[in-house]
Each structure stands twice: as C-alpha cells, then as structure tokens.
Amino acid sequence: MRKFLLAAVMIFSAITARAADKAATVDLLAQRLSDKYIYADEGGKMAAAVRDHLRKGDYDKASTDAEFAELLTAHIQAAHPDKHLSVRFVPNALPDRPRPSPTQGMPAEMRQRMTEFGKYMNFSFEKVERLHGNIMYLKLNGFFEADIAKAAATAAMNLSANGNAMIIDLRDNHGGDPRMVAHLASYLLGDKKIHLSDIYYRADNETNSFWSDPAVPxxxxxxxxxxxxxxxxxTFSAAEDFTYNLQAIKRITVVGETTGGGAHPIQPFRIDTNLIAVIPVGRSINPITKGDWEGSGVKPDVAIASDKALVKANALALRQVLQNVDPRERSVLEKKLAELEAAL
Structure with a gap:
C-alpha cells in the first residue's frame, strides 16, 4: 500500500508540474504575441484566446510537446489567421536571437551550420539551363541567407547573363532572406538604384529599406x-516579395497561379524547452502600391495552371526572341514554338 501511495504521489506531482509548465508556456506565448506581433490589436486577441483555452483546460489533453504545439497553433490561427504564424516542436530549442537586419549578419555558430546545410542544398539554386533561342531557365527553390549565398547567386546570374530572355521558376520557392531578394533582383535592374521594398517592425518602431545595388559582382x-x-x-513569403516588387515596377511578367499570400517577416521565440513560437514581427510595404500581398497573394499577369506555367512562359519568351533571331535559326525555333503551343 505504501509503495502504491508513493507512486500515486509521484504521478500526481508530475502531472501538476507539467500543468504548471504548460501554464508558463502559454503565459510566455501570450506575452510575445502581445508585444511582438505586427498588429497590436490582433496580438492581444490571440494572447487572450490562448489564456482562455488554458483556463478551460483545453491543453490538458496534450500528452506530448508536439500535440501541445499543434493545439496552440490551431488556437492562435483561429483567433487571427496568418500563414506565417505557428508554434513548432523543436527539441532543445535555441534561445531567442535578435531579428536579422539589412546590416547585421547571423551569429558565427549559426553561420557555420547554415553554410554546411547551404552547400548540401546548393543554396537553393536547383538548375540553370539554356533553352532554345538562348532563353535562360533558372529554378530557385529558396532565398537562402545573403551572408552565405551571394556567391552562388552570382554564379547563377553569370551563367544567365548572355541570355536573350530569362525564366525564373519560383513555383517551389517558400521564401527566405529579403536581402537575397534584393541581391538577385539587382542583376535584373541594370545600373539604376531602385527602391524595392520596406519592412516595418512594430516592436522597435523601425523600418528597414531594401534597394537594388548597381554594383553587384x-x-x-x-x-x-x-x-x-x-x-x-x-510560392510564398520572400518568393512573393521578389515577384510582387518586380511586378510593381513592370520589370517581369508573372506566369502561373496566384501565390500563397504571406507578407509578414517572422522571428522565432523560445517559449519552452522544446517549443518555438514563430511570430510575424514585421510587415512588407511596397513603395509604389503602399501595400503588400498578405492574404491575397500575388496575382499572375498570365494565369495558367502551375504545371503548364513553364511551357507557357517558354512559348511567350520564344515568340519575343524570334523577332531578332538569326534567320538561319528561325525555322528551328518556329518549329519549337509550334511544339510548345501545341502542348498547351
């Protein structure tokens, strides 16, 4: 009997301690939402929602950190939908770090880890290919941190520089670093310095501006x-940033589907040993439209199913290239154009 009572006390103590941990986690999440979320009113609404769910005992049924993270995410999304906003299960989560800025790079330890990962992923540059008519095709699956990926971007753009037209494939690109967005855009804008976008951070009352750089390597x-x-x-986040801002200055033609609709830069906050709150702390502002693509996505200039977008863009580019092609190549390219249009 004594052993049974001792075991029961230990179990009760563990449950009580876990409940206290959950309460502390919810409280810290609520504080971060109130203090950091880009819109103060919505941050307060989400904070009140998770505290209310805690009072009702809705988190008692979460037996693992992963389940707890899913519940917290569902509740804050129900209070205010934002595709960038989530709570994630991350074992042994790192402490909070300052948010990135246009001038401040990442800490040395993280830089080393990201560099090794970036090399394995080729810094998200999936393919550079020359198509018929000297049309360059670049498939880019992410905007890797500019601190470590600029050399890869330069190599890709050097290979593309002599093309008569270019197709940039962002269909599988889920975002990344706005500094890399500005860097890559600079190769398409010649010798003019152009204001591409701003990001406003509420908690710091600070605006970071992003411009093209005529002096890129x-x-x-x-x-x-x-x-x-x-x-x-x-197509999401920084990939939408690239598309939206270049579309606004009429530098590109967008072909495909409306994008995902996430315009709020994020910052991770540790709210428990194994939980990270990914909170949108800024909002993008285009200098021409004065708005962004949050919730609505970037609308294509030429709407077509994404699996046909490459064929369509290739046909459009080839038709433009044909205007100035060497007569000796014209028949070959006209045949290729006919094949593309037949495939559509």
Whole structure:
C-alpha cells in the first residue's frame, strides 16, 4: 500500500508540474504575441484566446510537446489567421536571437551550420539551363541567407547573363532572406538604384529599406531583356516579395497561379524547452502600391495552371526572341514554338 501511495504521489506531482509548465508556456506565448506581433490589436486577441483555452483546460489533453504545439497553433490561427504564424516542436530549442537586419549578419555558430546545410542544398539554386533561342531557365527553390549565398547567386546570374530572355521558376520557392531578394533582383535592374521594398517592425518602431545595388559582382542580365517569373500556390513569403516588387515596377511578367499570400517577416521565440513560437514581427510595404500581398497573394499577369506555367512562359519568351533571331535559326525555333503551343 505504501509503495502504491508513493507512486500515486509521484504521478500526481508530475502531472501538476507539467500543468504548471504548460501554464508558463502559454503565459510566455501570450506575452510575445502581445508585444511582438505586427498588429497590436490582433496580438492581444490571440494572447487572450490562448489564456482562455488554458483556463478551460483545453491543453490538458496534450500528452506530448508536439500535440501541445499543434493545439496552440490551431488556437492562435483561429483567433487571427496568418500563414506565417505557428508554434513548432523543436527539441532543445535555441534561445531567442535578435531579428536579422539589412546590416547585421547571423551569429558565427549559426553561420557555420547554415553554410554546411547551404552547400548540401546548393543554396537553393536547383538548375540553370539554356533553352532554345538562348532563353535562360533558372529554378530557385529558396532565398537562402545573403551572408552565405551571394556567391552562388552570382554564379547563377553569370551563367544567365548572355541570355536573350530569362525564366525564373519560383513555383517551389517558400521564401527566405529579403536581402537575397534584393541581391538577385539587382542583376535584373541594370545600373539604376531602385527602391524595392520596406519592412516595418512594430516592436522597435523601425523600418528597414531594401534597394537594388548597381554594383553587384559579376555580370548583369540587364534591365531591358524579357524576364518571366513562374508561380504557384506554393510560392510564398520572400518568393512573393521578389515577384510582387518586380511586378510593381513592370520589370517581369508573372506566369502561373496566384501565390500563397504571406507578407509578414517572422522571428522565432523560445517559449519552452522544446517549443518555438514563430511570430510575424514585421510587415512588407511596397513603395509604389503602399501595400503588400498578405492574404491575397500575388496575382499572375498570365494565369495558367502551375504545371503548364513553364511551357507557357517558354512559348511567350520564344515568340519575343524570334523577332531578332538569326534567320538561319528561325525555322528551328518556329518549329519549337509550334511544339510548345501545341502542348498547351
């Protein structure tokens, strides 16, 4: 009997301690939402929601940290939908770090880890290919941290620089670093310095501005040759930033589907040993439209199913290239164009 009572006390103590841990986690999450979320009113609404669920005992049924994270995410999304917003299960989560800025790079330890990962992923540059008519095709699956990926971007753009037209495939691109967005865009804008976007951070009352840089290393693609950007419903965040801002200055033609609709830069906050709150702390502002693509996505100039977007953009580019092609190549390219249009 004594052993049974001792075991019962230990179990009760563990449950009580876990409940206290959950309460502390919810309280810290609520504080971070109130203090950091880009819109103060909505941050307060989400904070009140998770505290209310805690009072009702709705988190008692979460037996693992992963289940707890899913519940917290569902509750804050129900209070205010934001595709960038979530709570994630991350074993032994790292402490909070300052948010990135245009001038401040990442800590040395993280830089080393991200560099090794980036090399394995080729810094998200999936393919550079020359198509018929000297049309360059670049498939980019992410905007890797500019601190460590600029050399890869320069190599890709050097290979593309002599093309007569360019297709940039962002259909599988889920975002990344806005500094890399500005860096890659610079190769398409020639020798002019152009204001691309701003990001406003409520908690710091600070605005970071992003401009193209005429002095990027390597060869510019140029400001006048046609560029097509392929999109899908999976195109998200920084990939939308690239597309939206270049579309606003009429530098590109967007081909494909309306994008995912996430315009709020994030910052991770540790709210428990194994839980990270990913909170949107800023909002993007385009200098021309004065708005962004949050919730609505970027609308294509040429709407077509994403699986046909490459063929469509290739046909559009080839038709443009044919205007100035060497007569000896014309029949070959006209045949290729007919094949593309037949495939559509």
């Amino acid at each position: 390597g060869a510019h693609f140029g400001a006048d040759k046609p560029v097509y950007v392929l999109t899908s419903g999976e």
